[in-house]
Amino acid sequence: MNMATVEQQLDHYQALYQRRAGQLTGGQQNWFSAVRQAAWVRFEQEGWPTTQHEQWRFTRLQDLAAIPFQLAVEQPQQPLDQSRLRSTLSDSAVLRVVVVNGRLHADASTLDRLPRGLRIGSLGAALQSSDPVVQAHLHHYLGRFPSPLAQLNTALFEDGVFIHLAAGQVIEQPIQIIYCQQGAKQPLLIQPRTLVVLEANSQLRLMEHFVGTSETVYLNNVVTEVVVADLAVLDYYRLVQENEAAYQLSTLGLHQGRNSTITATLLNLGGRLVRNDLSATLAGEGADCVLNGLTVLHNRQHTDHHLWVEHTQPHCHSWEYFKGVYDDHAHGVFAGCIHVYPGAQKTDAKQTNMNLLLSDQALVDSKPQLEIFADDVKCTHGATIGQIDPEALFYLRSRGLSEVQARHLLVFAFANEILQQMKWRAVAVLVERELVQRLQAPELAGVEM
Amino acid sequence: MSNPLLEIRDLHARVEGHEILKGINLTIHSGEVHSIMGPNGSGKSTLAQVLAGRETYEVTAGEVWMEGKNLLELDPEERACVGLFLAFQYPVEIPGVSTQYFLKAAVNAVRKYRGQDELDAVDFLERIKEKLALVDMDERFLNRALNEGFSGGEKKRNEVFQMAVLEPRLAVLDETDSGLDIDALRIVADGVNRLRGADRAFLVITHYQRLLNYIVPDFVHVLIDGRIVRSGGKELALELEQHGYANYEAGVGV
Numbered sequence: 093m094n095m096a097t098v099e100q101q102l103d104h105y106q107a108l109y110q111r112r113a114g115q116l117t118g119g120q121q122n123w124f125s126a127v128r129q130a131a132w133v134r135f136e137q138e139g140w141p142t143t144q145h146e147q148w149r150f151t152r153l154q155d156l157a158a159i160p161f162q163l164a165v166e167q168p169q170q171p172l173d174q175s176r177l178r179s180t181l182s183d184s185a186v187l188r189v190v191v192v193n194g195r196l197h198a199d200a201s202t203l204d205r206l207p208r209g210l211r212i213g214s215l216g217a218a219l220q221s222s223d224p225v226v227q228a229h230l231h232h233y234l235g236r237f238p239s240p241l242a243q244l245n246t247a248l249f250e251d252g253v254f255i256h257l258a259a260g261q262v263i264e265q266p267i268q269i270i271y272c273q274q275g276a277k278q279p280l281l282i283q284p285r286t287l288v289v290l291e292a293n294s295q296l297r298l299m300e301h302f303v304g305t306s307e308t309v310y311l312n313n314v315v316t317e318v319v320v321a322d323l324a325v326l327d328y329y330r331l332v333q334e335n336e337a338a339y340q341l342s343t344l345g346l347h348q349g350r351n352s353t354i355t356a357t358l359l360n361l362g363g364r365l366v367r368n369d370l371s372a373t374l375a376g377e378g379a380d381c382v383l384n385g386l387t388v389l390h391n392r393q394h395t396d397h398h399l400w401v402e403h404t405q406p407h408c409h410s411w412e413y414f415k416g417v418y419d420d421h422a423h424g425v426f427a428g429c430i431h432v433y434p435g436a437q438k439t440d441a442k443q444t445n446m447n448l449l450l451s452d453q454a455l456v457d458s459k460p461q462l463e464i465f466a467d468d469v470k471c472t473h474g475a476t477i478g479q480i481d482p483e484a485l486f487y488l489r490s491r492g493l494s495e496v497q498a499r500h501l502l503v504f505a506f507a508n509e510i511l512q513q514m515k516w517r518a519v520a521v522l523v524e525r526e527l528v529q530r531l532q533a534p535e536l537a538g539v540e541m
Numbered sequence: 542m543s544n545p546l547l548e549i550r551d552l553h554a555r556v557e558g559h560e561i562l563k564g565i566n567l568t569i570h571s572g573e574v575h576s577i578m579g580p581n582g583s584g585k586s587t588l589a590q591v592l593a594g595r596e597t598y599e600v601t602a603g604e605v606w607m608e609g610k611n612l613l614e615l616d617p618e619e620r621a622c623v624g625l626f627l628a629f630q631y632p633v634e635i636p637g638v639s640t641q642y643f644l645k646a647a648v649n650a651v652r653k654y655r656g657q658d659e660l661d662a663v664d665f666l667e668r669i670k671e672k673l674a675l676v677d678m679d680e681r682f683l684n685r686a687l688n689e690g691f692s693g694g695e696k697k698r699n700e701v702f703q704m705a706v707l708e709p710r711l712a713v714l715d716e717t718d719s720g721l722d723i724d725a726l727r728i729v730a731d732g733v734n735r736l737r738g739a740d741r742a743f744l745v746i747t748h749y750q751r752l753l754n755y756i757v758p759d760f761v762h763v764l765i766d767g768r769i770v771r772s773g774g775k776e777l778a779l780e781l782e783q784h785g786y787a788n789y790e791a792g793v794g795v
Contacts, residue, residue: 482596487633488643490593491703492621492650501646505637512637535646 101140101157108163108281109248117216117250124219127231131246138240147237150425150457151367151396156339161281161311164193165250170275172200177303181268181518187212189269194282195251209261209294215285216251225256230287233317233345235371235400242343242369245283245315252285255298259291259321266297266516271312272305279309286316290324292349297327297516304335304363312363314342322349322376328356329519333526334363336391343369350376350405357514358414359523360387360395361530362422371400374408385414386510386523388530389422396425401443403436403469412443415510417503418454429461432469439469447477448506500533545606546571546742547711552603554591561587563767565603569711574743576753578778579764580786585746586630588764589715592744593627594620607711621647622654624710628700628717634688640699641683644669644706651707672705676732694725701732712736713744718752730755750782765789 109132116128140157141148172192177200189212190200196214203212218226234242253269271284290296300316312334320326334340340363346354360366372381387395401410416424426445447456460473480502488498507527514520528536545568552565561584569575579585591598592605594617605612608623615623635643649659660668666683673680676698688696697717704712714733718726733743733756745756753761753775761777762769763786770789771777 481633484633484635486593486595486617487629487635488647489617490621490627490629491643491647491707492618492654493646494618494650495616497646497650498618501638501643502635505635508637 102136104160105244106136112163112166112248116248117219123222123227124230128247131243132248135240135243135247138243141240147239147398147427150423151365151394155365156311159279159309159311161279163248164273164276164280164282164310165195167193167275167280169195172197172274174200177270177272177305181522185265187265187267189253189267191251191253191269191271191284192274193276193280194249194284196253207261207263207265209258210263211254211256212267213254214251215254215287218254223254225289226254226287229289229317229319231317233319233347233371233373234315234343235345235369235373236402237400239341239343239369241313241341242315245285245313245343249283249285249315252287254286255288255296257290257294257296260293262295263297266299268299268301271300271302271314273310274306276306276308276310279311281311281313283313284315288316288318288326290320290326292321293323294321295325299329299331299516299519302330302332302334302340304333304338307335307337309337310339312338312340312342314340315345316342317345317347318354319347320349320352320354323351324349325353326355327515328354329359329514329516330356331359331361331519331523332363332366333361334366336362336364336393338363340366342367344371346370346372346381348372348374348376348379348381351378352376353380355382355515356384357510357519358383358385358397359510359519360385360389361523361526362387362389362393362395364392365394367396367398369398369400371402372410373402373404374410375404377405377407379405379408381408381410383410383412383414384510384513385412386507387414387416387424388507388527389417389424390419390530392421394423394425397427399426399428401428401430401441403430403432403439403441406435406437406439408436408439410441412445413510414445415506416445416447416456417450417507418447418456419450421451421453423454424456426457426475427459427461428473429463430471430473431463432466432471434465436466437468439466439471441469441471443473445475446506447475448503449477449479450503497535500531500536503531504533504536543570545569546608547744548604548606550604550606552588552591552605553601554587554598555601556587556598560601561598561767562591565767565769567762567769569742569744571710571742572739573760574737574745574756574758575760575762576745576747576758576778577762577764577769578747578750578781580790581748583764584767585748585764586715589627589630589713589746592620592713593617593625618650619654621707621709622651626704626707626709626712628697628704628712628714630715630717630719632688632696632700634686634691636686636689638687639684640687641666641669643687644703647703648706669706672702675705675735676702677728678702693720694722694728697721697725697729698732701729705732705736710740711742711744713746715746716748717745718747718749726752727755750778753778763789
């Protein structure tokens with residue numbers, strides 16, 4: 093990106109900020125306004141990331157620079173055409189939360205009869221009313237190196253979802269947050285902000301589902317912060333199905349207390365470009381963090397996962413298992429750092445990144461990194477990039493499967509390893525259906541492997 | 542005598558420019574068990590892979606006929622559908638696919654080729670349960686990912702199990718005995734023996750004679766440097782066990 097476009101772009105956002113700053117949720121004089129101003133200053137100072145930044149070497153945001161995004165919150169609200177939420181989940185037991193253009197859409201959500209101890213609502217409203225839980229947590233879990241985009245979100249977001257689960261509560265109904273768009277003639281900048289707080293010893297299952305319901309270009313600049321207190325358990329899913337012209341830049345901050353467990357499954361079927369900055373901080377002894385990822389891309393889709401896992405306390409376990417399948421001209425990036433603090437003894441951390449290339453033009457950049465400052469730890473990483481194994485192909489064909497069928501099966505099997513780990517089977521089935529469609533492999537439909 | 546099930550005529554094959562098979566001639570009839578023995582590097586596994594259609598090997602001359610079809614013109618999957626089965630020396634691990642799903646896909650591919658209806662999951666399961674007993678495995682095994690984390694013995698039993706399910710006309714066993722302890726060897730050999738019959742033939746490739754104590758062959762062929770240098774009955778295997786391949790090999794290099 094040349095300097096001119098960087099500056100033009102900054103000008104554009106400065107104009108947006110100046111127009112909006114006076115009307116932000118929470119007003120100008122509340123506890124959060126100073127945070128917003130500081131975030132804005134950071135964004136102005138750091139500017140838009142370019143490939144000169146080590147963290148952005150493989151992901152060019154140049155295309156974005158040329159697009160004059162308008163803030164989605166300035167669009168008039170329209171009734172939501174719910175048929176556009178193409179069958180996201182058929183599970184009727186699901187608590188559904190719908191976020192349209194970055195704002196909670198109460199009518200489309202099922203929030204009227206929530207189980208005891210569970211609060212789900214508009215983050216904007218909670219901010220406005222200075223909810224003490226929001227005050228205690230919002231903006232604290234962006235990771236050690238928040239991206240400029242996370243700062244932009246903090247400076248300008250208007251709404252999103254706030255979930256608070258009281259101590260000791262176990263919620264059996266899973267929650268699905270659907271993020272979608274509507275009614276835009278011009279490219280929109282959508283900035284949902286979500287805060288999830290699980291108090292001690294509570295349990296929850298949650299999915300963030302990003303669905304492209306408009307065909308136009310938009311930029312989803314997402315920030316989600318998740319705090320899981322001592323002994324709490326979160327089963328988390330993120331399914332990204334933005335439209336193929338859309339951009340998603342996201343920050344996911346996970347923070348864990350003592351003996352807490354997060355199992356996160358990040359499923360990425362893409363948009364035009366998806367960048368995910370994930371930081372997980374294991375801040376209490378014995379915390380367990382499992383991060384499974386599956387990315388399946390085609391055409392010219394681009395996905396970049398930047399993971400930062402921090403072990404600050406002893407006896408914690410982290411596991412990253414990220415797989416990617418890339419066809420056509422798709423480009424995948426995986427960069428993962430495991431950082432072990434002095435004193436975080438008996439850390440057990442493993443990072444694996446496996447990539448399957450289905451075309452000669454597909455590209456993967458994989459960058460593992462370990463930073464270890466304790467001496468009694470077990471940390472490993474491994475990465476593979478390969479094509480379909482000719483021996484496996486021959487093995488299947490020698491049993492009667494056609495070459496096409498054998499290829500489909502091998503690609504599906506590669507992805508299925510992640511799906512098999514998922515406890516929320518309805519989500520696995522949903523993704524399986526997408527894969528069958530993507531692979532054009534009807535013979536695999538409805539398989540239980 | 543009836544028409545041969547398999548007829549190999551003057552088969553030559555090479556890999557990366559090296560000629561491995563230098564004119565193999567072999568005729569197998571239904572109901573027969575043939576064994577090919579030979580030292581390392583003599584071309585035993587190459588022959589098995591060439592028969593199954595592995596593309597790494599280039600056939601430079603010769604013909605292979607099976608059931609009236611020129612095998613060399615068929616894709617590997619067509620050969621399977623015609624009734625050829627190769628029990629791999631090194632079965633491939635495929636995480637993410639259960640043995641059951643894989644086998645159902647295989648069985649239905651073969652049925653489709655033969656113009657039969659595909660089996661649904663229930664019918665299929667019914668059919669394969671009895672075959673599991675053949676190799677002393679229980680049902681849980683069906684839900685495990687194909688060969689993933691299997692011991693050497695389990696992998697070979699899985700090959701025999703697949704053979705039992707797919708019911709081939711000709712089964713080629715490529716060093717199915719290698720790496721097996723005596724108990725596993727017995728189970729595998731038992732499974733094979735129970736599949737022997739008038740309308741099926743076996744080509745058992747082995748380095749050592751031991752397997753042939755359990756799977757008793759009708760014919761033994763000695764393969765040295767890409768050629769069958771001697772053929773005989775089962776007693777030939779014992780002779781090889783006593784004297785090794787040295788006599789034959791000495792003759793070849795001259």
